[in-house]
Amino acid sequence: MSDYLVKATAFDGQVRAYAIESTQFVNEACRRHDTWPTASAALGRTMTITAMMGAMLKGDDKLTVKVEGDGPIGAIVADGNAKGEIRGYLKNPHVDFDSNEYGKLDVRRAVGTNGTIGVVKDIGLKNNFTGQVPIVSGEISEDFTYYFVTSEQVPSAVGAGVLVDTDYSILASGGFIVQMMPGATEETISIVEERINQMTTVSTQIQQGKKPEDILESFFEGHEWHIVEQQDVEFSCSCSKERTENAIASLGNEEIQSMIEEDGGAEATCHFCNEVYHLSAEELSELKS
Template identity: 65%
Template sequence: MSDYLVKALGFNGQIRAYAATTTETIGEAQRRHYTWPTASAALGRAMTATVMMGAMLKGEEKLTVKIEGGGPIGAILVDSNANGEVRGYVTHPQTHFDLNEKGKLDVRRAVGTDGLLTVVKDIGLRDHFTGQVPLISGELGEDFTYYLLNSEQVPSSVGVGVLVNPDNSILASGGFIIQLMPGAEEETISRIEESLNNIPPISKLIQQGLSPEQILEKILGADNLKILETMPIQFVCQCSRERISNALVSLGAEEIRDIINTDGHAEAQCHFCNEKYHFSKEELEELEEQVK
């Protein structure tokens, strides 16, 4: 089944909820970047949380999440928008460690905890909204929870998880975000806290074949759930040959001539999707003529 996300309300509007399966999407990221298991888990958790936050946006709005924890994986950078499109990469994709004391991939060790989680939202205004919080866990689910509470003042619970096969491919990936709306009753809050304390890891639920709807039913209860919308999720990169051409043109005729004289060609690689774009000497000369 293709990846998708659901938006829902719970307990007569007291709760706003999102859940998503992202196995194919994170699998695409893993193949493009050849991430090793611990890096796959870190990137997959970040991309899953970001695509759910993207679903909170409208129209052409988009957001970028940057996670820099000082760990060996380096920075994680993820883009998403209101249409379920997401892309991301890690600085050091071939990062892997032995399992932690809980028998899980050691994302905390890879990411580190000495740094920041930064969210930049482009909502169509001249100035972008930027929110930033210190990393408190390095496991990322807790860090996104902390961000939503402290930067956006929305009490939330973020659950994200990734399981990796022995051949490094992605077995299961997904997540949920549960948010309290103003005026949520204490009884409702207590029931949800109890559910979250007892729920199995989100990646295990997806491995078992549960859909996003069924995951939210497990947390909120089927009788308390109202599905508002479903949305496909996929790895989509905005890079293109035209964009790279424009970037080369922006260098100016003198810089393009220098590339021709020095290398005789140019090659650019997109960080987000690893796609390579090659420009021959003749193509560079055409770009040079455009600038003159």
């Protein structure tokens, strides 16, 4: 079954929630970028949260998330949109460490504890919405929790987890975002906080066969809640050979001729999906105006 997310409301509209299974698209991204386990966890967490943030948008809206810490992994970039399409990459995929004191992948060490999280939303207006906050932990989920509270003024709990197998493939990946709406009572907030604190890690639940609906049920069991929408999510990149040709054509005849004479062709690699596009000297000649 393909990855998907569910959107839900609970407690008479006091709570908005998202939960996602992201194993397949995280595995695809990690395979394409040849990530090592700790890097896989960092990229997977970022993409999982970005996919849920994309589900908060509408129509052709899209967003780009950038996690840029001072750790060896470098910048992590993910694109998502309202259609459930997600892609991502990181600067240094070959980062791995021994487990941390909790027996988990040491994402904090890979990402770093100094830096920023930036979010740019293209919602079809003249100017994009841009939000940026400092990294507060390097664990990514806690950093996005801080982002929502600080940049968007929405009290939120964010969780994302990735389990990596011994062959570096992704065993399980998933996440959740639970947000308090204006008017949420202290009782509601207390109930949800307690449930979140008691929950088994989301990646373990996914590995055990739990679905996004089951994750939300663990938060709201015994209280009224409703699924608003279910949406498939998948790794999808908008790159193509045609786009590569257009980009090269925009460089001008002199630069294209230089590629022909010096290299006998051209090669371009997409940052997001690692797809390589080759253009022969003949193909380059056809791009000259």
